Amino acid sequence: MRNSGCPDYSFAGKKYSIMTSFPDTMSPAGTTTSPLKLISWNVNGLRAVVKKDFFKSVARLNPDILLLQETKLQQDQRAPEMIDFPPYESFWAYATVKKGYSGVAAYSKRDPTRWSLLLTGLNMMVKAG
Secondary structure: OEEOOOOEEEEOOEEEEOOOEEOOOOOOOOOOOOOOOEEEEEOOOHHHHHOOOHHHHHHHHOOOEEEEEOOOOOHHHOOHHHHOEOOEEEEEEOOOOOOOOOOEEEEEOOOOOEEEEEEOOEEEEEEEO
């Protein structure tokens, strides 16, 4: 494994570090690929962090895939810029029992051929390509 280091960045007046590790070989022999930059972020309320330079921070970090937890919103509460955020495709799952609780979102620069939502051992196909 090689380590990309811990680049520091700041968001809403706080300093953070990101640690990423990648296998030494990420592709079949004889081919080359770039490492995949994946960021997972517990936002504890997406609407609140959007007011605090969320989009600028994501643009600066430039992940290939951004995974958000605790979005705490429903489908009709998403602002247009949350849905249409080039160069990313967005995918969402909402709390169905307790509104305003939990929720996740994923942003990907490439449209995945398939993704699924796994809940307590129940695999529900959300999108297939």
